[in-house]
Amino acid sequence: MEFSALPSPLKVCLKAAEIMQLGAMILDKEGNIVSVNKRFAQDLGYSLDQFDPQTIFQVNPHFNFIAWKKLWEDLQIKNKTSLETEHITAAGDILPVRLRVVLFEAHLCQFIVEDAHEEAHEDLYLARFCMDNANEMILWVAPDGQIFYANKAARETLGYSADELLAMKVTDLEPALTTTDWEQEWQALKEKKWLKLESFRRTKAGKKIAVELSLHYMNYNGREYKLAFMRDISQQKQQEEIIKLSYHALGQASQMIYWLRPDGSFIYVNHAQCQKLGYSQEELLQMHLWDIDPQTTGETWPQRWDLLKKEGDLEMDGLRLTKNGEPIPVRLYLNYLQYEGKEYNLAFASDLRKRKKLEEDIKLSFETINQSPDMVFWLNEDATFRYFNATFANMTGYSEDEINSMGLLGFFPKYNLDDFKKAWAQLQHGEVLSSELTLDCKNGKKLVVESVVKMIRFEGKEYSSTVLRDIRERKENEEALKIQLVEIERLRRQAQEENIILKEEIKLDQGSNNIISQSPKYKPILRQIGQVAETNATVLILGETGTGKELLAKAIHSLSERADRPMVKVNCGALPENLIESELFGHEKGAFTGAFQRKIGRFEMAHKGTLFLDEIGELPIDLQSKLLRVLQEGEFERLGATETTQVDVRLIAATNRNLEALVEKGKFREDLFYRLNVFPIFNLPLRERKEDIEPLIRHFIEKYNKQLGKRITEIPQSVMNELEEYEYPGNVRELENLIERAMILSPGKKLVSNFQFKKSKSGKKEVFRDMDEMQKLHILEALRRANGKVSGKGGAAELLGMNDKTLDSRMKKLGIGRFDFVT
DSSP: OOGGGSOHHHHHHHHHHHHTTOEEEEEETTOBEEEEOHHHHHHTTOOGGGOOOOBHHHHOTTOOHHHHHHHHHHHHHHSEEEEEEEEEOTTSOEEEEEEEEEEEETTEEEEEEEETTSOOOOOHHHHHHHHHTOSSEEEEEOTTSBEEEEOHHHHHHHTOOHHHHHTOBHHHHOTTOOHHHHHHHHHHHHHHSEEEEEEEEEOTTSOEEEEEEEEEEEEETTEEEEEEEEEEOHHHHHHHHHHHHHHHHHHHOSSEEEEEOTTSBEEEEOHHHHHHHTOOHHHHTTSBGGGTOTTOOTTTHHHHHHHHHHHSEEEEEEEEEOTTSOEEEEEEEEEEEEETTEEEEEEEEEEOHHHHHHHHHHHHHHHHHHTOSSEEEEEOTTSOEEEEOHHHHHHHTOOHHHHHHHTGGGTOTTOOHHHHHHHHHHHHTTOOEEEEEEEEOTTSOEEEEEEEEEEEEETTEEEEEEEEEEOHHHHHHHHHHHHHHHHHHHHHHHHHHHHHHHHHHHHHHTTOOSOOOOOGGGHHHHHHHHHHHTSOOOEEEEOOTTSOHHHHHHHHHHTSTTTTSOEEEEETTTSOHHHHHHHHHEEOTTSSTTOOSOEEOHHHHTTTSEEEEETGGGSOHHHHHHHHHHHHHSEEOOBTOOSOEEOOOEEEEEESSOHHHHHHTTSSOHHHHHHHTTEEEEOOOGGGOGGGHHHHHHHHHHHHHHHHTOOOOBOOHHHHHHHHHSOOTTHHHHHHHHHHHHHHHOOSSBOOOOOOOOOOOSOSOOOOOOHHHHHHHHHHHHHHHTTTOOSSTTSHHHHHTOOHHHHHHHHHHHTOOTTGGGO
16 A cells, blocks of 8 residues: 555654654554655565565564464453564565554554664654644644644644645745745744744635644754644634723723722723813822812712622712812713722713713704704604604694594695605605695695605614605796796797897998999899799899809898898808808707707798808708708708708809809709809909999998098009009909008008009900819919918918818818919
């Protein structure tokens, strides 16, 4: 049988014999050798792993089957025996030995081999028995920390089997102990031979136990060992901790605590006693009770002691005097105690100053709740009243007995006990319930009340706390307020819409007067305006930038039957694509991110009036169908709305782009173009009606004299000639900008020539350019004058009278860079 397969007691015995430098052999009932230790094999001339004999008969020449059977029978009776005999070595020599034989189990025994010539050793098995059954834990440990013996107490306390412990090191039982710590402990033990210390050991279950260690250095036949006696002191440590905590608790308690001897002197006072009375601990320990108790004297103390001794404990009110003589009301709890044959008075004194104030606060709180204008009550779990204030009784008209007999459900007939239990469950989960209820009164009236209910827990019990507020007056005020708010909202919306319309009209009026023209070429256009104004036909105004298309639109509107309603303008090129639809048709609250309120679109603002869509060629293709629907059917839906809005709007559109070319490129709907092109008007560029240049110049001088505070009245003929010869790619707007700049730079009454433009000296007729080419040339000229600046003060956008974003978009479409004018 392999060593590892042996029962644990036999393993221990073989190792113990090895420590004692004794050979040992385990045999079974038939005399077969089960196992031997290293010393036994060496004594017979074998190594442990080459030990050949299989039976006792091969080792001992004196044993035969009969002799062995007799020895076994003796062991069954005596359990152990001794004999002197001889063994045969591996070399065939005879080795005299003394044997101690012990029966371990019904089928196993152990032979301990002693030198026959030595004195009898102390009984090895008695020593092993004593160690194994000792109350304290015992471990034998090698210098490397390997455990090679653990007694029964160690195995049971630590929860490991003998096999598990013999495979472990001390560091496995104490995880905090490192190899370095172990080596230092071993050297200290080797030097001092004995150490006593406290540590911890971890059981198999993971529990950490406190142990007291008594460590002994052992050197036997040149081999070093550590013999460790361990005592479980966990309970002792717990008791010590409890004592420390108890002492700390006494010292830190908020109550005054003290111990008195039978003579009335102090043996212990806690921190609270010192703090509240103003004495140091040393001072109080030199005093008697009557030094701080004005109701006790040295003469009356024996009577109190006798009474306490008779009763065992007393409870009473008293006084304590501080060091400066201030009396403190206290509640006293006195106990008579005997400890180790001595008598003591253990006293607890509670400072009643806060308690008395608290009692007053409680009374005030009770009166506050009781006289509150709100009805307040507490309910039990079965819907009966635990408390209700006087206001509740007064307002309902019931007596206290009637209220208690009715319970909550008597006041609210619409609700039953199941409803109450559901509400109770919600309150238990921390919810606060708020609602409006109708409370039945004794006189038949019904009170409309606001109810707030929450759960409160007091002294281990649960109650619902309810506050009812009479809201009849508030409800009446709310109804009146709602009516007022509806009217205010109506007026606000009306004012808002009128304000928006007014702003649009003001915007249209700024910088615009009546159309100024003396040119015969312009009369057909004026005639067209007069013809179409009286109708509701859609008008499409075409022309270059700056020709005054908006003025024509305003003229059509002012001559129409809709003149008493606003003309609303929308510049399709100045709005981002994602906002055009909202601007034209409006949106509902929440229709998209940022739509915090309902907005009326320009079509609704222009209802019964005129809507002027400038730069119609910039309208996104996906909105053109919606515009077409409005033109054809007079209806649309706001963004986010489900209802259709009907409008009566006269539409005037304007563009400087070639819509037919856009239709061919698929950028403009053909059906919309035909719907807009009912009555087209082409506004002439300024270069084709030069007769109007002089009256326009005089008009702009008059305008900017007022705005700039100037007094320019003279225009030199050379300046006039210069202005009349210029081609004006920017048309009337460019002329106005030139006049404004010249007036700013003119110091006196004469208009000074500071114009920055090139005159055509060729005398040849210029090549006719399409609209995009004209726009491109005009924008490049503006960029040149602004030195490449697009937006802001003095930028090209300002010179052109355009929105910054519109100019940027137009430049991208025409392929113009900021500094292209340089080339």
